[in-house]
Amino acid sequence: MLKAKQSSEPIKVVIRCKGLTQRDIESKAREAVTVDQFSCEVRLHDLANGKCKKFTFEQVYDEDSSQKQVFDENAADIVQGVLGGYNGTVISYGACSSGKSFTMSGSQEDEELKGIVPRACKIIFEKIEEQEKKYLVKASFVHIYQGETRNLIGKNKNKSLKIFETSDGQIQVKDIKTVRVRDAESLLKVYRAGLRNSYISSTRMNAFSTRSHMFFFITIESEEIGEDDKPYIRKGVLKLVDLAPAERTRKTGCTGERLKEANSVNSSLSVFGQVVSALTSKKSTYIPYRSSALTTILRDSLGGTSKTVLFIHINKSSYNYDEVLFALKLAIRAKLIKNKPTLSFCAIQNRFLSSSQSSVKMNSRRSRGTEDASIRCSKLYCTKCTSRP
Ligand SMILES: Nc1ncnc2c1ncn2[C@@H]1O[C@H](COP(=O)(O)OP(=O)(O)OP(=O)(O)O)[C@@H](O)[C@H]1O
Numbered sequence: 294m295l296k297a298k299q300s301s302e303p304i305k306v307v308i309r310c311k312g313l314t315q316r317d318i319e320s321k322a323r324e325a326v327t328v329d330q331f332s333c334e335v336r337l338h339d340l341a342n343g344k345c346k347k348f349t350f351e352q353v354y355d356e357d358s359s360q361k362q363v364f365d366e367n368a369a370d371i372v373q374g375v376l377g378g379y380n381g382t383v384i385s386y387g388a389c390s391s392g393k394s395f396t397m398s399g400s401q402e403d404e405e406l407k408g409i410v411p412r413a414c415k416i417i418f419e420k421i422e423e424q425e426k427k428y429l430v431k432a433s434f435v436h437i438y439q440g441e442t443r444n445l446i447g448k449n450k451n452k453s454l455k456i457f458e459t460s461d462g463q464i465q466v467k468d469i470k471t472v473r474v475r476d477a478e479s480l481l482k483v484y485r486a487g488l489r490n491s492y493i494s495s496t497r498m499n500a501f502s503t504r505s506h507m508f509f510f511i512t513i514e515s516e517e518i519g520e521d522d523k524p525y526i527r528k529g530v531l532k533l534v535d536l537a538p539a540e541r542t543r544k545t546g547c548t549g550e551r552l553k554e555a556n557s558v559n560s561s562l563s564v565f566g567q568v569v570s571a572l573t574s575k576k577s578t579y580i581p582y583r584s585s586a587l588t589t590i591l592r593d594s595l596g597g598t599s600k601t602v603l604f605i606h607i608n609k610s611s612y613n614y615d616e617v618l619f620a621l622k623l624a625i626r627a628k629l630i631k632n633k634p635t636l637s638f639c640a641i642q643n644r645f646l647s648s649s650q651s652s653v654k655m656n657s658r659r660s661r662g663t664e665d666a667s668i669r670c671s672k673l674y675c676t677k678c679t680s681r682p
Contacts, residue, residue, distance in 0.1 A: 302633075304595070307351070310353075311392040335348045337617055350628065369602075380593055385606065388539050388613060389504070390538075401514055435466060435508050436507045438505040439553060446470050466590070469507050506536050506587050528637045562587075605624040
């Protein structure tokens, strides 16, 4: 694989605030966070002693931000990049009930409240329709529950899947279920089917709290004829990641199985924080990606070749002061992570997408047992890889 020198760019860190809930108001909580959307400053007020901490980011959304605005200004470019042959990642991080799933999934019924995933599904096929090229779109949906990676779709949902590294350094999930899709509706159907299988429980903070880290992968390949009249393939993988909440168990009041889940999530999020710290510290010589399944899967997204947006969600209530401070400190560090987005553009020996099918063309080659979540070059059809500006 020939690799041109890629320029590095920081990952984009976006703060999204959620206002006081009825419950906050009833419990006499006050707003501890104020936002200046023009200067992109978040101010965290310690109401007990009148002190205020200030943090500045590239993009900050107050509670009145619309789902469309959030998608258009942050995720649309990532989706466009994936259609063009880059890997792209959107990560939704935050404490319990801070709005992570609202940002990723949103409402299924109300068009205006639809989140990033349904909007991405729609726009992918709108863009494909505008092109002359042939496309192949595939989806996978896995989650990490109590440290184990499992399919959220397909038959074997209880099987623990192995994550491994190939000889050329790619991270793969063995036996990941992959579905080929022809339109936005089928893609969204895969997502919804997976969501129905996800683990959601009621906690003191949220009646529908996510108990596992969820990864929806959309792989897009397109075929085109290059300037040398030979066929080429572009391949990009979109990772849409809804993390389980960083949770103070004394606040959420969980016990038994819920407590085990929370401890497992907290430990993987702690490794997430360590990876962010290691990537942004001049002193560190080792990045502990392998210390959790979560960071192993996210290796390409944090300090790798993906274009990445990290949403940090915060509750404005004074009740959440400690969690907000923790999340903002993580966000400030994450701003310093640099990725090197790399185009996957491979010459192939034969055209592999049939011209008799419309819009999205299906690949006739046999599917492999293992599908890759972050592959840059499939040896199945690659004769050489190169990069284009
Ligand atoms: N920006 C927002 N505007 C309006 N409602 C919101 C917003 N963010 C979150 N909500 C509402 O707050 C509630 C909790 O949000 P959500 O389930 O997305 O939180 P979460 O961070 O995913 O929670 P958990 O970590 O417990 O799974 C939901 O009812 C959701 O609709």
